[in-house]
Amino acid sequence: MQSISSQTSKPEWLSSNLLLQPFLWAMSWLDYILAPLQNLIGYKRMAYFFVLPNLLIFGIFILIPMLLNFYYGFTGGDSILLENRPVVGAANFEKIFSCQDFFKPNTCAEDLFWRGAWNTLTFVVFQVAFIILMSLITALALNRDVRGRGFFRAIFFYPVLLSPVVVALIWKWILQYQNGLLNAFLVSLGLTKVPWLLDANWAQFWVIAVSVWAQMGFFTLILLAGLQGIPKEMYEAASMDGANKWRSFWNVTLPLLMPTMTVVLVLALIRAVQVFDQVFVLTNGGPGTATLYIVQYIYRTAFEFRNYGMAAAASLVLAVVLLILTIGQLLFQRRQEAA
Amino acid sequence: MKRIVLLTVVLVALFALFACAPAPTPAPTAAPPTAAPKPTDAPKPTDAPKPTEAPKPTTAPTQAAQKVELRITWYDDGNEGAVMRSLLDKFQAANPNITVKMDTVAYADLNKILQPQVESGTPPDLARVTDLARFQGYFLDLRPNLTNAAAWEANWSPAFLGALRKPDDKTGLYGFPTQFTVSGPFINRTLFAQAGVPVPSDTKDKVTWQEWVDAAKKVATATKTPYAVAMDRSGHRFWGPSLGLCAHYVNGLTETKFTIDTPGFRNAANMLIGWHKDKITPPEIWVGGGGGYAAGNTVFVNGQLVFYFSGNWQVGQFAQQIGNKFEWDVVPNPYGDCGSTGMPGGAALVAFKASKNPKEVAKLVEYLTSDDVLAEFSAKSLFLPGSMSLSKKGVTYPSSNKQMNVFLKEVGKLMPESYYLQFNALGQTLNPEMRDRLSQAITGELSLDEAIKKIQQKMDEAAAAVKK
Known part of the structure; x- marks a missing residue:
């Protein structure tokens, strides 16, 4: 198994450039930390290690809020804390779609x-x-x-x-x-x-x-x-x-x-x-x-x-619309590529 | 096995890294935990508190020496932030172990910032709020740490103290009004003089809305002023005139059932709609205000408005911004068939129970509510004091004394229903709903009937939620 820095030999211009020396020095230090890890988990699995920070950020700021939003859509009350929010089932969605005429918003709840x-x-x-x-x-x-x-x-x-x-x-x-x-x-x-x-x-x-x-x-x-x-x-x-x-x-x-x-x-x-x-x-x-x-x-x-429940329900409806649009675009693109 | 152990160590280290990151709440408004006492922070022997400020017997000696930081979330209407800062500096000088930091935010963002902080258990120690009922249940009861809780309580309006309490709570003391406000009208006296139109309230005690509007229209026409009348885009501002014009929103002052559709409400709504149809009011306020509060103060300051319905909190900035450019004045609230009333209101400084320093919070509150300090705050900020003792003693304002006194007289004329609307949690639902639906009626998106139906529907839902 190769160490990270030894996988490619440094070109001469890289070694001789004074401005790059601090970076090279930092890289060699990084090598001390990462090389044992690579030895431990294997070269191929290092990719997972490198995407882990981004995955964590994605999880904390996008995935978990998305799941929370889904739950909020089925709750009521005015508290922002989940534990204080009663489950109301599909009441928020029912209210959104409670309409005499969808083209006349004034007739909608x-x-x-x-x-x-x-x-x-x-x-x-x-x-x-x-x-x-x-x-x-x-x-x-x-x-x-x-x-x-x-x-x-x-x-x-x-x-x-x-x-x-x-x-x-x-x-x-x-x-x-x-x-x-x-x-x-x-x-x-x-x-x-x-x-x-x-x-x-x-x-x-x-x-x-x-x-x-x-x-x-x-x-x-x-x-x-x-x-x-x-x-x-x-x-x-x-x-x-x-x-x-x-x-x-x-x-x-x-x-x-x-x-x-x-x-x-x-x-x-x-x-x-x-x-x-x-x-x-x-x-x-x-x-x-x-x-x-x-x-x-x-x-x-x-x-x-x-009204966090209603807002969450509305954002779920919006998400479904966007999903339909995206699927439509994907199908259209595939058909175009096939043609 | 080794690999799994090492991988676990790396993951734990990463999580620890995240856990050590700053709290997700914005730094300026978050209430940080009490700073750990550094050796250098310990008060010097010469900094010992004065005998009257000595820690109470219940205070542990180690705590007395601790450096404590209190945070106040604040907003400004005028210069009151600077006045408060100067008073806090005096407090800090007398209490070297307490530092008080003010996090000033825009009024429009105040509740958006406080709500998640309060609910997630990380509020500031204190905050200046206007929606008193909003954070019921999250307030710090000051009683155990006040020197004389009963005397302190007697100094404030029961309606105000009750607004901070949950329905089953009759005794808690959670904060005090930094100022009392009353809605009422301003006029541009210079324009009246230029037009040769007498100011109606100069010759008559009870001037009706119609008389004011007619006079303002004459002045605007004669002086080629763009607008005759204006009212802030706010349900609170609309309530006063509507009550005077015989709107009755509740039958009894303990009711949760609100009734919108009354002849009085229709009169008031039609008056506001009529101003827009006649193009005598700036459309930027109610039409262009979108989905939020909008004030007409800049139009008035620019001399483009004859009669402006707002409230006493504008006095400070008018005194500052208008200066000698023209003569402006405050006049009594106009009359309708059912009398005349402004709307009470005001801001309160409230303490949150999540505070780590309840003793210091109470100490600060006692300092800020002492007559001398509150009088200085009210006088320099041009606010009406909310304390009973100061109301009796009176406040001498360094400027705009005449205008402030007109507002003071209006306090005595406030209708009981006006207090109910302002200090009831359901009133805070009615306020934005009425504002937005009336705007829709003005732009023609809804008929007045439809707007009334929508407001009623909202209030019925809110009342049902309260009952649950």
Whole structure:
């Protein structure tokens, strides 16, 4: 059995580089600790040892809370401690699905859940559609040999680096009714102020627009990588066959970009369903409940109204929806790969 | 076998590593265990406490020498945090073995931070709270460690002390009101003067809501001020006017059955909805407030509002922020057909039973509730004192004395039902529910009938849960 450091011989540049000496020294010390362990449990089992810390973190912060959440969904009361929570069976789920007409949230016992659900669906449909469209257009533009391409790529990617809270605060400053930048501009032109975040339709529009602005750089980057992976010969062949640019796009670019588009679609979908922080700061779910999305509903139900059981039940329903979406995407991807 | 032993040792070491990690609760708000006494922490002979502060006979001599750290979770409305800090510094100087740390959090996050801490048994020693009934059962009974518990108890309103007690508890003493609050209106006097409209309350004792709204509308129109009237987005703020307009939420003051749909409630709700329809109120507050509390103080401070319904806790920041920019004033609560009332409220400093230092906590509470200290706190923070003895003696405020006295007069006008709503656990369910459903009625998501039905449903569920 080999010791860890002796498995590969150090190249000369590594041994001679002074800057690396402290690291090499640290590694040799690590070797003292790990080598006996490797001798004991075997070379192959060392992999388990290395993933153990991550597995513990995953277990403590994700797996155990998930299981706890499952249990909370079947309990009632307002205590956060499990021992003080009475088991109520499926009562929370029954209340969620107690509805005369699911399309009219006012007729539901837990009307805010359904408002949140329908608002989220609307958000997902429009946000994902716009984000893919905008990212694709931007990626196509940035893929061309234009002057200052690197600069523009950086500009489009920049919002991705900002915290969602910062993005929301910037746009809130712009869109405020009374002292907002945009309304001040409109007034300076002699126009009247618009309640950008105080009218349900405008608020829904801006929440989607801000979200697209903040995230499209990330998806543009993925699509750009996909575009650059398409061989130039394909376009040359299409051109020789007399295809114009539009035809090349439909028959060459789009089909070859489809696997990347699928990745973008799935990532955008999951992100959109989980929308919370940005909207929480921008509108806090208002006006009324026009931009109350499902995750914010869960947050409010748990931490404002202390109805942890209902919040857990709602998050389980959301988990099932996400599971169905993910399975659908996997099946779609497999079928595509098979084709 | 050796391998298994070694693997077990490695795993145990890893778990030990995790176990030694800091507690999962955020450090600034968590109550750390009492610091172990270091040799250097021991008070010097010259630091010996004064005779009056000598440890009680029950205190073990070793404990007296221990360095104790108390933590208070605090929030600020104005400058009261700084005032409290200066008072705590004096306490620390007189008690060198006790250090008091304040963890100041945003008011909006207060309960979100405290709830898990309290329930998991790691609360701070003390906290400043407004939802008095929320942590019933988790409070530290101060009686065994107070010098004269009966005299101390007599200094506070029974309604307040009762709010901290569980229904079957009639005697526990768990905290004291750092201040008493009353909701009420502010006006921009300068705008009234500019518009040439007389201030209704200058010539008349009982001014109705309609008269105030009409006057404010005239002023706003004449001075081209964006908004005439505003009310904070809060169920608490809405309750006062609604009671004056004949809403009755409970039949008796021991009831758990709440009734929402009364002509008085509808009058009050329609008044608020009407302000929005007439566009005389800032939509940012009730429409744009989303799912939380929203105040109209910045609109008032900016001189964009004539009549603002809030409460005496705004006085300090108005005095500071408005300064000489315009003349503002406090006026008595408007009248409805059933009279006039603001809403009582306030914040309390409560002690938690998970504290490792109950004696020191009681000592701090006795210091903070002494008349001199509480008077200084109230005067410098521009708060109404919650103590009976100070209410009798009165407090001289360094500024805004006139405005504070208008609020003081309002205390005497408070309706009994207002106390019930504020200090009952069910009232704390009604507050956000009413706020959010009224907002939905204002935006048109719900009709007023639907909103009333939803509030009623929520209150029936809450009452049923209490009975269980």
